[in-house]
Amino acid sequence: MTRTLLVDADDTLWENITVFNAVNAAYVDWLLPGSSVRELQSELDALQVEFIAKHGYGRETFAKSLLGGVERFAGRMPSNADSAVIDELVRPLLWDELDLIDGVPETLEELSARNRLIMVTKGDHDEQSHKVARSGLRHHFDAIEILPTKSVSEYERIGELYSLDPESSWMIGNSPRSDIHPALAAGFGAIHIPHADTWSHEREDLTSHPRLMSLGTFSELVRHF
Ligand SMILES: [Mg+2]
Incomplete structure (x- = not known):
């Protein structure tokens, strides 16, 4: 047989994971300058798992979780400008390369x-x-x-x-x-x-x-x- x-x-x-890690690092640099992704990693992972449970895998879910993180980590309601920055950050997740x-x-x-x-x-x-x-x-x-x-x-x-x-x-x-x-x-x-x-x-x-x-x-x- x-x-x-x-x-x-x-x-x-x-x-795959290295690409997500790079996006997470750029996100933390933008949202919380001076913090390192390492300090926030377990909270970011938890947030992303929560959104996957609700919305399934994929770039859009990931972008939603990062937008949700604006409120959770920076304590403000996300704006359209935040949304535009996040769309740019998740561009590598289009997987054209x-x-x-x-x-x-x-x-x-x-x-x-x-x-x-x-x-x-x-x-x-x-x-x-x-x-x-x-x-x-x-x-x-x-x-x-x-x-x-x-x-x-x-x-x-x-x-x-x-x-x-x-x-x-x-x-x-x-x-x-x-x-x-x-x-x-x-x-x-x-x-x-x-x-x-x-x-x-x-x-x-x-x-x-x-x-x-x-x-x-x-x-x-x-x-x-
Ligand atoms: Mg695998």
């Missing part, structure tokens, strides 16, 4: 010759589709799955949809919470490739499991698959 690799996208194939992680195109080229590849990403559908198109990586994949959230039942649904044999299918990604733990629970193997900066909301202590392997870089996948 053909081996199938399910591959996460944000912070596995291309940089993507920064691919080292070795990704060559590694996918090699892996796709020996394995069936399915991209499994979560987020706003239009935004993630745009990133896939801009990445230039679409042709390596047999299918693209964009999910609202990565849960055990979503992995099970993908397993059924593509008639995957769990014994010869692996999920590859940087997030224990979204990529590793639910995929293992659905019966797949899992390959954790940590990213130096994983968003606090995605952090979870990695479980130990006979079908879990950790690698240092994406390129190392070719030694195993």
Whole structure:
């Protein structure tokens, strides 16, 4: 049976969190000059998680949360001028340029010759589709799955949809919470490739499991698959 690799996208194939971190840093510089993003990080994360719960993932939600932060952190009602500044700050989140992680195109080229590849990403559908198109990586994949959230039942649904044999299918990604733990629970193997900066909301202590392997870089996948 053909081996199938399910591959996460944000912070596995291309940089994502570093772009959000840069926007957050510019926001704090603007809103609270003299403060550092580090002092505010946990409150910013909490604010962003609150807005995601209400409005879903995506650039617009992120912009709304930054606008909400004007009241929460600076103690004033946001004005139209604030809104214009924030629209400018979130411009990198249009994702017209993507920064691919080292070795990704060559590694996918090699892996796709020996394995069936399915991209499994979560987020706003239009935004993630745009990133896939801009990445230039679409042709390596047999299918693209964009999910609202990565849960055990979503992995099970993908397993059924593509008639995957769990014994010869692996999920590859940087997030224990979204990529590793639910995929293992659905019966797949899992390959954790940590990213130096994983968003606090995605952090979870990695479980130990006979079908879990950790690698240092994406390129190392070719030694195993
Ligand atoms: Mg990821």
